[in-house]
Amino acid sequence: MWNLARFAATAVARSRRRFSTAIPGPCIVHKRGADILHDPWFNKDTGFPLTERDRLGLRGLLPPRVISFEQQYDRFMNSYRSLEKNTQGQPDKVVALAKWRILNRLHDRNETLYYRVLIDNIREFAPIIYTPTVGLVCQNYSGLFRRPRGMYFSAKDKGEMMSMIYNWPAPQVDMIVLTDGSRILGLGDLGVQGIGIPIGKLDIYVAAAGISPQRILPVMLDVGTNNQKLLEDRLYLGLRQPRLEGEEYLSIVDEFMEAVHARWPKAIVQFEDFQMKWAFETLERYQKRFCMFNDDIQGTAGVALAGLLGSVRAQGRPLSDFVNQKIVVVGAGSAGLGVLKMAIQAVSKMAGCSETAAKSQFYLIDKDGLVTTDRNNLDPAAAPFAKNPTDLEGLTEGASIIEVVRKVRPHVLLGLSGVGGIFNEEVLKAMKESVSAKPAIFAMSNPTMNAECTAIDAFKHAGEDIIFASGSPFENVDLGNGKVGHVNQANNMYLFPGIGLGSLLSGARLITNGMLQAAAECLASYMLEEDISKGILYPSINSIRDVTAEVGAAVLQAAVEEDLAEGHVDVGPKELANMTKEETVEYIGRNMWYPVYSPLVHEK
Ligand SMILES: NC(=O)c1ccc[n+]([C@@H]2O[C@H](COP(=O)([O-])OP(=O)(O)OC[C@H]3O[C@@H](n4cnc5c(N)ncnc54)[C@H](O)[C@@H]3O)[C@@H](O)[C@H]2O)c1
Numbered sequence: 256m257w258n259l260a261r262f263a264a265t266a267v268a269r270s271r272r273r274f275s276t277a278i279p280g281p282c283i284v285h286k287r288g289a290d291i292l293h294d295p296w297f298n299k300d301t302g303f304p305l306t307e308r309d310r311l312g313l314r315g316l317l318p319p320r321v322i323s324f325e326q327q328y329d330r331f332m333n334s335y336r337s338l339e340k341n342t343q344g345q346p347d348k349v350v351a352l353a354k355w356r357i358l359n360r361l362h363d364r365n366e367t368l369y370y371r372v373l374i375d376n377i378r379e380f381a382p383i384i385y386t387p388t389v390g391l392v393c394q395n396y397s398g399l400f401r402r403p404r405g406m407y408f409s410a411k412d413k414g415e416m417m418s419m420i421y422n423w424p425a426p427q428v429d430m431i432v433l434t435d436g437s438r439i440l441g442l443g444d445l446g447v448q449g450i451g452i453p454i455g456k457l458d459i460y461v462a463a464a465g466i467s468p469q470r471i472l473p474v475m476l477d478v479g480t481n482n483q484k485l486l487e488d489r490l491y492l493g494l495r496q497p498r499l500e501g502e503e504y505l506s507i508v509d510e511f512m513e514a515v516h517a518r519w520p521k522a523i524v525q526f527e528d529f530q531m532k533w534a535f536e537t538l539e540r541y542q543k544r545f546c547m548f549n550d551d552i553q554g555t556a557g558v559a560l561a562g563l564l565g566s567v568r569a570q571g572r573p574l575s576d577f578v579n580q581k582i583v584v585v586g587a588g589s590a591g592l593g594v595l596k597m598a599i600q601a602v603s604k605m606a607g608c609s610e611t612a613a614k615s616q617f618y619l620i621d622k623d624g625l626v627t628t629d630r631n632n633l634d635p636a637a638a639p640f641a642k643n644p645t646d647l648e649g650l651t652e653g654a655s656i657i658e659v660v661r662k663v664r665p666h667v668l669l670g671l672s673g674v675g676g677i678f679n680e681e682v683l684k685a686m687k688e689s690v691s692a693k694p695a696i697f698a699m700s701n702p703t704m705n706a707e708c709t710a711i712d713a714f715k716h717a718g719e720d721i722i723f724a725s726g727s728p729f730e731n732v733d734l735g736n737g738k739v740g741h742v743n744q745a746n747n748m749y750l751f752p753g754i755g756l757g758s759l760l761s762g763a764r765l766i767t768n769g770m771l772q773a774a775a776e777c778l779a780s781y782m783l784e785e786d787i788s789k790g791i792l793y794p795s796i797n798s799i800r801d802v803t804a805e806v807g808a809a810v811l812q813a814a815v816e817e818d819l820a821e822g823h824v825d826v827g828p829k830e831l832a833n834m835t836k837e838e839t840v841e842y843i844g845r846n847m848w849y850p851v852y853s854p855l856v857h858e859k
């Protein structure tokens with residue numbers, strides 16, 4: 256549970272670990288010749304040594320010189336740098352898509368090299384394969400499409416999924432990211448084009464959690480789209496029909512979940528970018544039956560909570576002061592409500608009070624303004640967080656963001672609305688009057704153009720002492736006189752890889768609230784005091800494998816504590832239970848796949 260002492264102890268004592276990553280043992284490929292060259296899992300391009308060229312029927316299919324992995328790596332990076340140079344001055348979108356294309360071509364051709372350049376340059380490449388560029392890719396998917404990636408199950412496949420799942424060529428799948436494309440980032444319903452999100456999330460799984468690319472599966476459930484523009488687009492690649500609703504919709508998701516479970520009973524399914532009603536409904540429906548979680552509700556909540564606790568520390572307050580922080584959440588969707596739920600639970604545990612009492616510090620605003628019990632047709636999902644107008648001292652149902660901020664003078668203003676720019680100059684200036692000397696502004700909506708405000712505007716209008724976080728990356732802000740306004744990336748990428756990997760290696764059949772809470776607690780305690788005092792709430796993305804190992808270990812240990820850990824491969828539940836915290840982190844690190852060319856034939 257929320258163990259305050261643990262924060263100080265773990266954060267200060269923890270040394271940064273570097274893992275000696277596992278190198279896969281020799282494997283025999285059953286393909287030969289051109290089939291190997293065309294298989295990105297096995298392809299080494301000009302890197303095939305002569306013995307393999309001989310024995311795999313590759314002689315004559317490649318230019319004679321053998322190029323080392325390092326040389327191939329340098330050649331790719333040189334091409335990438337040339338592309339950067341050649342596209343200078345072109346519109347941002349053109350440059351971003353050109354960068355995505357060159358990376359995607361490598362992904363399609365040679366996965367080992369692709370993942371190595373991704374891991375080594377994660378800070379630079381994450382914004383291309385993940386938010387914000389992935390949003391642009393989804394918007395343009397039908398035009399950009401060259402090769403399929405992942406699996407597509409459509410409403411027309413009803414009754415066929417149990418056999419279709421066996422069309423996937425890999426014998427084992429550990430991690431699935433599933434979307435129905437109905438709420439892609441803040442970009443709305445993008446139908447089948449939303450497949451880019453599971454692909455991007457799974458790239459992060461490989462880079463951050465070391466899940467082998469042979470064991471991941473991005474999935475699109477195409478149940479139609481309500482996006483009129485796409486329905487009228489002659490290049491649109493999805494079903495040209497309105498979205499299925501009600502039982503018809505659920506029967507498709509049910510069939511998919513049964514099929515996956517039948518083939519890979521231990522695969523973990525991450526639900527991603529479902530519109531709110533289905534995000535909550537499917538979580539409720541499956542969380543006690545399958546090993547699954549909803550990243551937008553649960554992953555986001557943990558990352559936001561870690562950031563909120565970090566802001567308390569950054570204000571120089573003891574962590575226990577979290578119970579007194581006034582927090583305004585803008586956006587009552589799957590993400591905003593997930594954050595509220597977890598934050599209120601944390602307050603209630605810390606203060607030892609009921610959740611009802613813990614709610615008093617939180618304010619919720621949606622597209623119709625402040626959410627109160629006076630609202631007609633109050634959404635049942637938002638109802639538990641609605642304010643009683645009698646407690647509001649002057650604010651009424653539907654009050655605007657500026658009205659709420661002026662009246663409440665919150666410590667934190669947190670946006671998960673999907674609406675770019677709604678933390679406008681007036682709202683940001685009002686945050687100067689916050690009761691906190693270091694107010695926090697979280698503009699968490701993605702992609703960049705949907706962020707509630709930019710980093711520059713936040714520091715310009717709300718003052719230089721703010722703590723700032725955004726869902727998509729922004730550059731740090733130069734405040735002059737050598738001062739830097741630090742930009743944090745409050746994105747669920749800091750948690751979902753560890754949740755997935757920790758659950759997988761524990762062998763748990765379910766992902767419980769306790770496991771998710773352990774993940775959030777671990778991230779919250781990761782940062783050292785010296786960083787936190789500078790307003791740095793999250794680790795650098797460069798240390799994402801270390802973060803994931805720690806988070807994964809916390810999740811695994813929580814599974815052990817709840818008696819859910821059944822073990823993984825040859826590590827049984829008893830061994831897991833006997834591992835110390837350190838040993839658990841090492842165990843997780845050892846199980847991370849790392850891209851090197853492994854031999855495709857046994858040495859004679
Ligand atoms: N940073 C992260 O890790 C992270 C994680 C999840 C979601 N997100 C982002 O959060 C956003 C919302 O996601 P979601 O799943 O909750 O979406 P959603 O569609 O379920 O909810 C959006 C909410 O915003 C409210 N809203 C719309 N316009 C508004 C306005 N003008 N003022 C106030 N509120 C308004 C809506 O009423 C709704 O309650 C998306 O942009 C998504 O990319 C970020």
Ligand SMILES: O=C(O)C[C@H](O)C(=O)O
Nearest residue numbers: 386440528551701746747
């Ligand atoms: O995809 C992201 O970058 C975060 C989050 O899952 C979102 O939906 O915005």
Ligand SMILES: [Mg+2]
Nearest residue numbers: 527528550551
């Ligand atoms: Mg998402």
